[in-house]
Amino acid sequence: MKILNGRIRSKREHILRITFLIITSILLIGVLPLCKIKLKDKSDDELLKTAFKICENNLILDSHIDWPDKHLQFPEDISMRTTKGDFDLVRAKIGGLNAALSVAYIKSDLDVNESRVLVDSIIELINNYTIIYPDKFAQAKNPNDIKENFKNNLLSLPLCLENGLPVGNDISYLKNLKDRGVVYITLNHDKTNQISDSNFDENRKWNGLSPFGLEVIKEMNRLGIMIDISHSTDSTVFQSLRYSEAPIIASHSSCCHFTPGLERNLSDTLIKAIANKNGVIMVNLCSMFLDSTCMKNCGYLLNWYHSNGIDMDSEEGIEFALKYGETHQIKSNSEQVVNHIEHIIKIAGIDYVGIGSDYDGMGPSQPIDLPDVSSYPTIVFELLKRGYSENDIKKILSGNFLRVWNQIIEIAGS
Structure with missing residues (x-):
């Protein structure tokens, strides 16, 4: 009973x-x-105040800022408000930016020796700021460094290499880059190189990765250097996913869904594949990658610069862009940026998206309401308007990227 x-x-x-x-x-x-x-x-004023508070209280990481290249063209002290460019400490503080992944951009027409000299110069440039202003800037080689710098109110300046050209055919150079603090390498840029094919180049020499590129992938895995497939052909991305033991990242790429035919962006299939490997897609803010009309009109501008031998950052180049922009849409906006973020969330989930602005690397193509690194609260404001929680926004602002980075380091140490 x-x-x-x-x-x-x-x-x-x-x-x-x-x-x-x-x-x-x-x-x-x-x-x-x-x-x-x-x-x-809530009113827009209330939401905007909430957005600024979120940006003030939480860690913001931008995975791709080309300020070193801009600095080489127009030297200014980034600890103060600069007159040119999209990045400096003053505007970073306004926007709540805590970690600016600082890019050593290497032009594809350099030879290996020239490119290595440039890498040395840019690394020295970035590190000098941490030496001269130790109360403002700090190096960061891993997520723990980022978090510690955040606690100490220091702006982290992790080193990144855009274009694997300087590696040459010497696999040991990767160890040199790792030891000096390089945290990710974008496999190529606008031209196919010795590692892989570029989506800006009609010459698809390797149909993806070269035989040497396969060695590079394995060595980057071993060293814990993140593999960045922005600028790579679809075949390169698929092969990187296949042969890499660790997740891969797209440091500054957006969605093909909104720009059909633009291989520089990622298809839904690739977005899913990167997420399935636990990687992350960092949305590029460049207007020509956000909107088809902007893509067409900015393409015209780039062709005009190239055919006339004019630098887009020169006075003549800027003046022409401003005049052209009066009658042609060349600037997107924060709504379209969040459309890309939401599309990735829809395709892959909230854990696989972040922000890789490409500030100082997009010429005159900044979104109209996102002109520089003071603008992250505007993106957060738009996310709040669409009902995203602070926890989800924290993932987008840094959590997702840091999670992937940690996993890559763990795989290298296993």
Whole structure:
């Protein structure tokens, strides 16, 4: 009888637990939309204040800023408000930026020796800021460094290499880059190189990765250097996913969904594949990668610069772009940026997207309301308007990238 009564009580308790879970689930289903509605019902002023507070209190990482290249063209002290470019400490503080992955951009027409000299110069340039202003800037070689610098109110300047050209055919050079703090390498840029094919180059010499490129992938895995496939052909991306033991990143790429035919962006298939390998896609803010009309008109501008031998950052180049922009759309906006973020979330999930602005690397193509590194609150404001929680926004601002980076380091150490 005791056994029977015990079974009856146990059954009743089981039924009560299930009933409680069902009621709780129903309540949560009802409450969560109400939370979103409540958030959306706030005024724009209230949401903007919340956006600034989120940016002030949480770590923001931008995975691709070309300020060193801009600095080489127009030397200015980035610890102060600069007159040119999209990046400096003053505007970074306004925007809440805590980690600016600082890019050593290597032009594809250099030879290996020239490119290595340039790498040395840029690394020295970046590191000098951490030496001259130790109370403002700091090096960062891993996510723990980033988090520690954030606690100490220091702007992290991790080193990155855009274009694997300087590696040449010497695999040991990768160890040299790792030891000096380079955290990711973009395999190529606008031309096919000794590692892989570029999506800007009609010459698809390797049909993806070269034989040497396969060695590079394995060595980067071993060293814990992140593999960046922005600028790579689709074949290069698929092969990188196949042969890499670690996740890969797209440090500054957006969605082909909004720019059909632009291989520089990522197809839905590639977005899913990168996410399935636990990688991350960092959305590029360049207007020509966000919107088809901007893509067409900015393409015209780039062809005009090239055919006339004019630098887009020169006075003549800027003046022409401004004049052309009066009658042709060349600038996107924060809504379209968040459209790309939402598309990746729809395709892959909230854990696989971040921001890789390409500031100082996009010429006159900054979105109209996102002119520089002071603009991250504007993106957060748009996310809040669409009902995203602070926890989800934290993932987009840095959490997703740091998670992937940590996993890459763990795989290298295993």
